[in-house]
Amino acid sequence: MTVHDLNQYLLASSFVLLVAVAAVRLSSRSGLPSLLVYLGIGVAIGQDGLGLSFDDAQFTQVIGYAALVVILAEGGLGTKWKEVRPALPMAAALSTFGVAVSVGVTATAAHYLVGLEWQQALIIGAVVSSTDAAAVFSVLRKVPLPSRIIGTLEAESGFNDAPVVILVVAFSTTGPIEHWYVLLGEITLELAIGAAVGLATGFLGAYGLRHVALPASGLYPIAVMAIAVLAYAGGAMLHGSGFLAVYLASMVLGNSRLPHAPATRGFAEGVGWIAQIGMFVLLGLLVTPSELLDDALPAIVIGLVLTVVARPLSVHLTLLPFRVPWPEQVLMSWAGLRGAVPIILATIPMVAGIEGSERAFNIVFVLVVVYTLIQGPTLPWLAKVLRLGNDDAAELDIESAPLERLRGHLLSVAIPEKSRMHGVEISELRLPPGAAVTLVVREGKSFVPLPATVLRRGDELLVVATDPVRDAAERRLRAVGQGGKLAGWLHTGSSPLGR
Secondary structure, three states: OOHHHHHHHHHHHHHHHHHHHHHHHHHHHHOOOHHHHHHHHHHHHOOOOOOOOOOOHHHHHHHHHHHHHHHHHHHHHHOOHHHHHHHHHHHHHHHHHHHHHHHHHHHHHHHHOOOOOHHHHHHHHHHHOOOOHHHHHHHHOOOOOOHHHHHHHHHHHHHOHHHHHHHHHHHOOOOOOOOHHHHHHHHHHHHHHHHHHHHHHHHHHHHHHHHOOOOOOOHHHHHHHHHHHHHHHHHHHOOOOHHHHHHHHHHHHHOOOOEOHHHHHHHHHHHHHHHHHHHHHHHHHHOOHHHOHHHHHHHHHHHHHHHHHHHHHHHHHHHHHHOOOHHHHHHHHHOOOOOHHHHHHOHHHHHHOOOOHHHHHHHHHHHHHHHHHHHHHHHHHHHHHOOOOOOOOOOOEEEEEEEOOOOEEEEEEEOOOOOOOOOOEHHHHOOOOOEEEEEEEEOOEEEOOOOOOEOOOOOEEEEEEEHHHHHHHHHHHHHHHHHHHHOOOOOOOOOOOOO
């Protein structure tokens, strides 16, 4: 590659990125999922559009895996442990037993209704049984749902990639498929290794970042993403599930109250957008629209069985022991969104040279486009019809910066619109001894508050806390944000003294 070639690639890629960023605005106004816009950009550039020929399935698979690592890292950093913790058993069941039920039902329909060979049917059943992390994270965080539903669906989308990848690889072998108990043992071992590596990497990384003051705030987001990628690579190299490892490590990091946490989440979100854009555009380039017409009807039939039979059945059977109300089951069934992950997984049999894999890829592509177009925009409407909403007060956004030489921390607190901290006096915060509000920024003007200063929505506070009371001060601030001045007395948060 010459410098001239580099200039051309930079020109083309920056133009595509700008078009994709502008498309986000269009998709948010129209309700059209952004992934479809990105796929459309790739198709428009491709062979049936501007004429760019691209058919490297292996390169697409590698880039897709790399993008998925970043997307799972961003999703893990934004996952709240208090929402996921009670939902972990349900999410684990959905990502294992639920996936097995969905694969069986979908593969059976693909074989008997569409006439696919069993190997192709099993591959498609496994590929489309994985919910897409990017689609779930982007859609659910815009819909005010109960925390149990959000926690279950987010954790499921973070967990189910691992067993599905193992199934797709197993079904894409040219020899006989292993006995089911061998396959089950392999899945269990890989999940266990991935979980151990992810949790260990996350806790060690969080401990290091909390006790080492880096010379520049911009280094913290880089370090966090590097730790997340390290978890993936370490898990994969140890023959475990790298996808599970990166998600768990990122979830630990995101819930560890790291310095400059909001900046880290903003950085991860930006990198995640780049990963999604690149991945979807590349997948759009790989497909040839003129070849999709013959496979459109089979894709619609398989997708219909998946959406109205396989997914609801897997959710119902899996959640029977948890006694989940039927409206929540309906919503979780409809919220099993598909996106780039199934399309990426569909490249695995193509790389392996499995007969009929090109047709399977086309079916998966059409299925994802059609049913994402149906499910994504209608999810908020369905939540409203089922009367599932969450009107809890908005949680405070607290950013922490270590003061290493002073053995303290500087907490930056933003009071959101629905916070119950509105109307609370500084003295009524009852911060623990060793913590104090030193500055308030209101409507662009800063001032030193008095004990009787009343806080308002939109205020930004600067709180200085010593090392021993840093965590207690943050817990107290969050408790007041959720429960108001009586937090603690009414069992709505920490105790009045932040303990």
